[in-house]
Amino acid sequence: MRVDDDSGRIRATGSAPDEQAAAAPPAARDQAAVRRTAARGQSRRAAARGPDHRAGRVSGLVGGLVLGLVVVCLVAAGRGQVPISPGEVMGSLLHRAGLEIGPLPSAVQGENALWLVRFPRVILAVVVGAALGCAGALMQGVFGNPLAEPGVIGVSAGAAVGAAAAIVSGVTILGSWTTAGAAFAGGIVTTFLVYAMSRANGRTEVVTLVLTGVAVNATAGALLGLLMFLTDDDGVRAIAFWQLGSLAQATWGAVAVAGPCALAGLAVAAACARKLDLLALGEAPARHLGVDTERLRITAIVATALLTASAVAFTGIISFVGLVVPHLIRMVAGPGHRVLVPASALGGAIVVVSGDLLARTAIDYQELPLGVLTAVVGGPAFFWLLRRTRARAGGWG
């Protein structure tokens, strides 16, 4: 069987396609399967209306994500021990903005529950989710590898070590920014370390990257264990909180620190988007198209560390968001980073806000750790992605 060059039609020549595929070596068989699927999906009809079709899907996707995020935020702010309807949440927001529209919360302490507890928590969830989703997309672009993610390759763990070191040592040189600053330092050191260790001949092999992540996570785990051994009960509790990941300690202060870091990271990521597309061609071809690849990589890595640090500084490790969200976006909107980067930020925010809503309302008077919840979903998704990547590349490309 082969795909005809000029018409895109499939012609069977000689023996039946499946017999031929079975006779071929495994790598060739996988490749043939991929080609077959692709040819089936991309009929001539699709070729004729391709660009418009995708543009429509892109605007639909972005619009849907924005709407979804607003709805999820309104619902999340209303749910909890003091129930407030989404309409009342909206009304409270509008009244604060100086517009006398809509109902105010009717529940006792409703205003306080919203403005002192729920809003900072929901907004921090938005910040953390957007940062993680965007960091995943950015990191995958830089490594040229769809399996790169702060949690998988150990950057989150490195940032946690930095934060734990700050907690245990009791250093407060940067005031309320100390923990975030230490997380940033830990994150950036780990990112450069992983980058340097997993690259060979200008590209990053899947297996090298993932194994580097295993090694980094193991080392970071040991350092965290050592720090827990050295510290007192409060320190142990604080570090355990880090490893599980939770938004329970959200305050306006945390939002004020994490928000600007994440915004800066998002802005840099958006500015890099077009160049990241070119980087998909490889190091040298991107350079031949005018990209200063070394500068791009360093800028993107610093931005990733900034995003990861802002995500983990107050909430600990929430894994897999940066892995799964960009992947889903790519399936809908294609791999172009100008859509992928902002859409992954929006998608990540939706996932973390709804994940946190589930974590604090699933069991009465108890809170599930959010990091555990995302890992329960993200772990199997990672497994599936690995299998898929392996099939597509015909090996551990």
Next chain:
Amino acid sequence: MIAGRGIRVRLGGRVVVDGVDVRADAGEVVALVGPNGAGKSSLLAALAGDLPAGGTVEVAGRELAAYRKVDLARLRAVLPQKAQLSFPFTVSEVVRMGRAPWAGRPESAQDDDAVDEALRRTETSSFAQRPFPALSGGEQARVSLARVLAQQTRILLLDEPTAALDLRHQELVLTVARERAEQGAAVVVVLHDLGLAAAYAGRVYVLADGRIRGSGPPAEVFTEELLSEVYQHAVEVLPHPHTGGPLIVPRRKL
């Protein structure tokens, strides 16, 4: 248009290009030929500025190192030997990447035309909306060429553009290269097929062991003595019965 003087490249402690002078002027196709490991691709990479090399490379009268990367990208395009792509962009997206150096300039108004023209010229329009990784090796090679053509530069450096192609598409690619030269471009192309080099190149450089063993019009350079020695295999050179151009045939014991 592009000229290298005294180019010397070391790879892994071995000198693979040893003091070579090459140049390609506007309007000509120049082929680099020679046996495996002769240093053809390394020489091309040195001309592209991809390898740290001794000697000087001049592009349009200025030293290579004096250019900003984006200015250079508007002046010369490079086709790599092997195409890679990390994410499943479609063919038309890949070709459009060739327009990146022109972003934010008046020339970017011609982006659509340049992409369409490049797709048409390489006969890849029919699968423009398919994902690049789903194509065959030969199709990918033509799409990569389309990307390089869409860049619309006055210098083209092509590293084995015909390696994965069938007979018809080999001829197509070199016809396109020749057309570009006739429109005023300087084209440097690494080729394995001496017949193609003889037919399409105005001048050839024969490389062996990192040195130039012969240069000039193919009819003068492609002699039985030189080719037999360089390829370490007896070679016959016959005049074509109709055109009189050189036909290169390895001697075979059959």
